């Protein structure tokens with residue numbers, strides 16, 4: 001299967017899942033999670049019509065950006081962002097998915113402010129309560145939104161989650177449903193600089209399940225590019 005064929009297949013599955021949930025397929029964005037795929041393969045995905053590209057590692061993103069990998073699609077940062085790399089990402093990534101602590105929110109706002117920008121972010125929620133994952137606990141989300149709303153150069157555009165690794169996609173449904181409830185409950189409250197536009201959840205193995213539970217931004221890697229070969233030299 002080519003990258004274009006994979007994208008077409010993912011779009012079909014997205015449309016079917018959206019219609020089954022009584023949703024408009026057009027309201028759901030497909031992000032290509034392009035880690036470990038070189039600039040040429042990223043361009044193929046963009047030509048095939050993905051809505052955005054997402055990278056996990058700052059260094060890899062900068063290298064591929066210099067090669068023109070992302071021309072024609074918005075670039076998002078979807079990885080764990082270390083505070084000392086914020087300067088390299090603010091302004092380059094249109095949306096930072098993994099805003100996972102107050103310290104990071106504050107740093108992003110400070111860097112953005114110094115450049116006269118406003119940076120869009122999603123709050124990452126540790127929906128499975130996993131010790132190995134970062135993110136705000138579900139019950140911390142309202143206070144985190146209030147905190148973010150007071151920062152001058154930041155705009156929260158929604159929530160993001162990576163649920164625990166499960167044997168079967170249906171097992172993620174309770175986590176996705178909890179995210180949907182958080183998204184709706186907190187979307188009703190009015191904070192400055194907060195608009196609950198995006199619910200980023202669902203990956204290759206479970207995006208139809210995520211769409212059934214309200215996701216409107218799914219992040220698909222191997223389902224578009226094929227399996228990643230860990231241990232092979234980086235592209």
Ligand SMILES: *Cc1c(COP(=O)(O)O)cnc(C)c1O
Nearest residue numbers: 033078203204219220221222223
């Ligand atoms: C790699 C990655 C994805 C995509 O994973 P696949 O299972 O290959 O679709 C999605 N989200 C994040 C944060 C990732 O790091």
